[in-house]
Structures are given as C-alpha cells and as structure tokens.
Amino acid sequence: MKKLLLGAGALLLSLNLQAAQDPEAVYAKACSACHSGNLPTAPKRGDKAAWEPRLAKGTDVLVQSVTNGLNAMPPGGLCMDCTAEDYQAVIKLMSE
Template sequence: MKKLLIAAGIVLLPFTATQAAQEPEAVFNRACAACHNGQLPMAPKKGDKAAWEPRLAQGMDVLVQHVTNGFNAMPPRGLCMDCSAEDYQAVIQWMSQ
C-alpha cells in the first residue's frame, strides 16, 4: 500500500507542481494592490493591457524573476513572502487581463 501511495504521488506531482497554491485575486489584494492599483505611476495597473504588453513580451520567466528578486521600485518577492513562482505567475496573468 505504501508503495502504491508513493507511486501515485510521483505520477500526480507534475500536475500539482505547476498550479498556484493561492488565488491570484487574494494575492493581489494582500500584496500587490498597494502599488498596482495606480498609486505608483511606474507600476503597471491591473487590467491596463497596454502597460502590460511590453512586460509580457519579455516572457513569464523574466517577470517572475523580477518579482522574486525585486526590480526597480518593486521590493523582492513583491511583498508576498509566502508566494511560490506559480503564485507569482498566476497573479501576473490575472493582473495583465
């Protein structure tokens, strides 16, 4: 039985590892809204497709790296200390819509 559970976990791991653990809107409201609701002019506003377009063109890996390490005025981890890379990706996609 133990081997069966381990095998099932290994098979299901790729399906769960790429999914955000947190809801993008909740992460935004808790950690991103202070800057991305328009209070910081250089931070692209949520839903501003024109502002997000050149950023998205850099690729998601670059954007997640910017959030993780900090970029310009954005602090490291974007003030979401419990976010994973998948969480960042999900919130970026949500903000850019």
C-alpha cells in the same frame, strides 16, 4: 493496508501544502498597494498597453523580476509566502 492509507494521506497533505494561492487574494494582500494606481511606475491591473512590453519579455523573466525585485518593487513584491506559480497566476490576473 494501514501503510498505504498513511502514505496516501501524507501525499495529499504534501500536495495541499504546495497548492497555488488564489490570485485574487494575492493581488489584494500584496500587489494592489502599488498596482492599483498608487505607484505611477507600476502597471495597473487590466492596463493591457502597460503590460504588453513586459509580457513580451516572457513569464519567466517577469517571475524573476518579482522574485528578485525590480526598481521600486521589493524582492517578492510584498508576498513573502508566494511561489513562482503564485506569481505567474497573479501576473496573468493583472495583465488581463
């Protein structure tokens, strides 16, 4: 029984470590510096017209662009602890 409880505890801990970050928090700490209008080439949060051609490329392409960097955006987009899931969530947040 102890082994089962230890195994379940370890599983829950590992799931918590891989949980996505809050998109609002990621935006505030890493994305808003450029995507709030400070960098003219970065699409602003909520600017659907600016995000439309980017979204047309597909989420996987956008996540790859953030991961690798694109134009003025550095690799990781200033979020060094973000996962692909985090990037997807914050892209969704900014593009709505």
